[in-house]
Amino acid sequence: MPKKVRRTRMAGRVSKAPSIYDVAREAKVSVFTVSAVINKTGRVSATLGRRVEAAVHKLNYRPNLLARSLAKQQTHTLGMVVTDIANPFFPAIVRAAEDAAQKAGYSVLLCNSDDKQDKEAVYLELLLSKRVDGIILNKTPAPLSVVQRRMLDEAKAPIVLLMRTCPGLKTDVVQTDDRQGAIDAIAHLARIGHKRIAFVSGPLNVSNARARRQGYRKALEAFGLEYDPELTFEGDYRIESGHRAGLALLPHRPDAVLVTNYLMTVGFMSAADEIGMRCPEDFGLVSFDDYPWLGCFRPRLTTIELPKYELGDTAVRLLLERIQGKRTHPVTVTLLPQLRVRESCGFMLHSRREPVAVGENS
């Protein structure tokens, strides 16, 4: 019977990345000793320590993180599923998340769901199969199927919902106070004298779109303004729907409009252009979300700025707390948006000139 001769790699093989066994052999110690030196776990005498270091350096050894992950049952990798990284809303969030992850020794796998249920499902499965330690999820409106729930439960990977809640999912959530944002926007428009205020919402099966709409209605009420369904349009947060919104709403001659994201504002403006209506002369506009380059827009947009970097940063922070078991109860972090008054809302009392934010790196 052949004795078990594990690890008898022949020397004459083509150059492959050295393993911990190669290092052990080179340093004439056991693999444990090498492992202990590398991870600074366990006591190792200075002599052996130096021998190991030397061998590591000589062989240019680099631990195989796959093997490490398999053995330790953790990958130090986070999955991040957003609807579309090419939507300018997400890059800053992803950047923040990656920064925070990197700082804590984690990497980020990026996925684009396109807001499609099936793509999302595929990515979630993939991420779990890759055994990521946690997932940041900008959830599709579709509820999770039973098997997905089961899958997510069985995999111990914690999840943080980003900007969108999901009924029945008891996970951490990071979001902006969208209701308040909308209220602030409408309040400003109302205060400077606008009466007929139109509203372009996101898809109403998305939680934040509903919250913004709620804020809109609430604020109208608070200011004694009439709610007119004809001044309302449900878009999908993309350019084209903003364009359709413009074509649909502007003929009704609203005094002003609140468009609930940047891309739809872009479409809305182009529609106004086509129709021949000008902002802010013919209608005032407030948009959600702010960017460093908006200083070059004309008119300069009055916006509800969303703290994107903080969103991504917080998402990772919450995830790490869960991963490290520091917290077992789900929390919801709601960040405050901020009104930035510029020209597009109309009725500028003081023609204040706000230069573009200079020094921004994004």
Add this chain to the structure above:
Amino acid sequence: MPKKVRRTRMAGRVSKAPSIYDVAREAKVSVFTVSAVINKTGRVSATLGRRVEAAVHKLNYRPNLLARSLAKQQTHTLGMVVTDIANPFFPAIVRAAEDAAQKAGYSVLLCNSDDKQDKEAVYLELLLSKRVDGIILNKTPAPLSVVQRRMLDEAKAPIVLLMRTCPGLKTDVVQTDDRQGAIDAIAHLARIGHKRIAFVSGPLNVSNARARRQGYRKALEAFGLEYDPELTFEGDYRIESGHRAGLALLPHRPDAVLVTNYLMTVGFMSAADEIGMRCPEDFGLVSFDDYPWLGCFRPRLTTIELPKYELGDTAVRLLLERIQGKRTHPVTVTLLPQLRVRESCGFMLHSRREPVAVGENS
């Protein structure tokens, strides 16, 4: 002597993801059979096949891709290192890369180097340690150190350089024809009558910045225009440097300026604003790179559009060719940019109105 009883997991353990051994036990077959069924490799009788399928379904088994990767020596993961995903130049590229990768069964690990040599080095090491199958690299200008070279060589992971070449690195490259782009821009400005044409370059230790500058000089020459160093400014592709460029160049009263990326154009415009100079009345401007929302800029920017999506798509295509061993010789793919004439360059002969691109999803 205790017989070796591998895989004797007790049943009473807390629920963990089932392994291939659990499935084998459940189906009363060997692990090989399970593996064969799952991967459709090797012949398995219909009976056993069904038994395995049933067990897989019953246990909700999902293969551990870590283990698979370790065994197969391939991770089906690509690393992507960009300077900064929050720079609007990159999202579309990353999106394209992720699309292409996903289609081929690969995932993307995203890294931001901030154009810092040390961050890049850390990420490269990390990616190799994670044994990614290939790397898309928007390289820092700094040359690779000797140990890095060795590292990259030893790891068999192919690399595709994105938008930036690196002397001495014989890898695939995907880039735009930056020299031609600059030539087209200057040619257009010259043809419509501008004489004193200023130039805001990127950091000249970056290959594409040099190429754009080359095109600038070449085109000036071709049109018999004088090259004036005072009309030249070296920026770093970020907003702030564009702002400085504006403050430095505009007082020299150029007829027009070519700004070689979007962020610097934003900064440049804000500088013009501060100084009180207007575009295109006081100076014409052409910018590199185009976005769906530029229709809302005033003036509407004349740009050199860079095929971002195609860049990312091509990068992954090249990488996969290498990974699959279909090609062993490095290639360079150079994509053509395209001049989009709008208002900012000045002297509009026909006041053509170009509406914002509608229907874009980005």
Add this chain to the structure above:
DNA sequence: AAAGAGTATTGAGTCGGTTCAACTGGGCGG
């Protein structure tokens, strides 16, 4: 000097897959 305490070091099992060599049993030709 022997026993005990404590530390350095090793051997070997383990994570969850892949895969090859070897074994089994049924069908078939000679």
Add this chain to the structure above:
DNA sequence: CCGCCCAGTTGAACCGACTCAATACTCTTT
């Protein structure tokens, strides 16, 4: 009726790390 071939199936080595239990070695202590 025997032996061969082959499809189906299995056992076990292996990928490259971690880590526990056991051993070897110091150094005290009495």
